[in-house]
Amino acid sequence: MRNLPSNSNPICRRRRRVWGLLGAGLTIALLAGCDRGPAVAQVSGKVVYKNGAAPKAGVSVIHFEPLKDTTAEIRQAAGGSIAADGSFELSTRKPGDGVYLGKYAVTFTVWKAPRDPVSLIKEQYTRSATTPYQITVDSDIHDLVFEVEPK
Numbered sequence: 001m002r003n004l005p006s007n008s009n010p011i012c013r014r015r016r017r018v019w020g021l022l023g024a025g026l027t028i029a030l031l032a033g034c035d036r037g038p039a040v041a042q043v044s045g046k047v048v049y050k051n052g053a054a055p056k057a058g059v060s061v062i063h064f065e066p067l068k069d070t071t072a073e074i075r076q077a078a079g080g081s082i083a084a085d086g087s088f089e090l091s092t093r094k095p096g097d098g099v100y101l102g103k104y105a106v107t108f109t110v111w112k113a114p115r116d117p118v119s120l121i122k123e124q125y126t127r128s129a130t131t132p133y134q135i136t137v138d139s140d141i142h143d144l145v146f147e148v149e150p151k
Contacts, residue, residue, distance in 0.1 A: 038073035040098035041137050045144025046086040047108065054086030055148065057120050058113030062088050062146070064104035064135070065128045072102025082110075099137050106133035108148055121148045 047062055048054055060082035066075040078090040078099040091097050105128035112118040124130040125148045133146055 042140045044089040055110045057110045059111040061109040063107045067103040070102035072100040
């Protein structure tokens, strides 16, 4: 049997073609993955009572609910737990993913306990139609402060 140069060997050509196609496919997949989708911003801050104390409750959550006239590409609410010191960080689907840019009504859930859903704050803060807080998220915001009133 005679030795053929590697570039004329059908098996070598097939392997190079397969590796070339795999490389091209990987490149296309990586480039397609660079589309990050709709713009988001990181949003954090504090929720306090008018006296400066943080709400202490079994359930303490802040919600950003899209307004009817929002400019958000995806109309999805964001939310986050309010920590013992009143601090919060919002997310949409998973921790740290941020909030879609747009206009939101800010509402709060502050209950005595998970199995005792008695609100500890005035009703106006719990509904998007009555909350005094509306916000436009157009970039990262880390210094928000919302004051709520206890019942």
